[in-house]
Amino acid sequence: MEEQCEDRGVIETIRCIVCPTGCEIEVKEMPDGEVTFEGYTCNRGLEYAKQEFFAPKRVLTTTIRVRNGLLPLIPVRVDKPILKEKLDEAFQEIALTEVDAPIKMGDILIEHVAGENCNIIASRDLPKVED
Numbered sequence: 001m002e003e004q005c006e007d008r009g010v011i012e013t014i015r016c017i018v019c020p021t022g023c024e025i026e027v028k029e030m031p032d033g034e035v036t037f038e039g040y041t042c043n044r045g046l047e048y049a050k051q052e053f054f055a056p057k058r059v060l061t062t063t064i065r066v067r068n069g070l071l072p073l074i075p076v077r078v079d080k081p082i083l084k085e086k087l088d089e090a091f092q093e094i095a096l097t098e099v100d101a102p103i104k105m106g107d108i109l110i111e112h113v114a115g116e117n118c119n120i121i122a123s124r125d126l127p128k129v130e131d
C-alpha cells in the first residue's frame with residue numbers, strides 16, 4: 001500500500017526557541033495560497049513562527065573601531081533584534097564607523113542602524129587612553 005506523504009504542503013519547519021520545550025512548527029501552504037502553522041503548543045510559539053517566517057529578526061553582535069581608546073575595538077550589539085534582511089546593510093554601516101573613547105556600556109554608538117528602529121550600543125565600558 002502506498003504511504004501518504006504527510007509532508008505535502010510543508011514549506012518550512014521552524015524550531016521554536018521561546019522556551020526550552022523546542023516545539024517544531026510546520027509552515028504549510030494550502031492550495032489556495034493561505035499559509036498555516038501547525039505544531040505550536042502556545043500562542044507565543046505561533047507568534048514566534050509567524051515572525052520567523054514572514055520577517056525574521058536576529059541579534060547582531062560585532063565590534064566597532066575606536067579612536068583614542070585603551071583598546072582599538074569595542075564589542076557592540078543591537079538594542080533590539082534587527083530584520084535579517086538588513087544585516088548586511090547594518091554590517092556595512094558599522095564597518096565604516098569609528099567612535100571616540102571614552103565609551104560607557106549602553107552608549108548608543110549608531111542610531112537607527114540601516115534605517116531600522118534599533119540602535120547599536122556598546123557592550124562594555126572603554127576608557128580613553130592616557131597621553
Ligand code: SF4
Binds near residue numbers: 016018019022023046
Ligand atoms: S510553542 Fe510554546 S511551548 Fe512550544 S517551544 Fe514555543 S513557547 Fe515553548
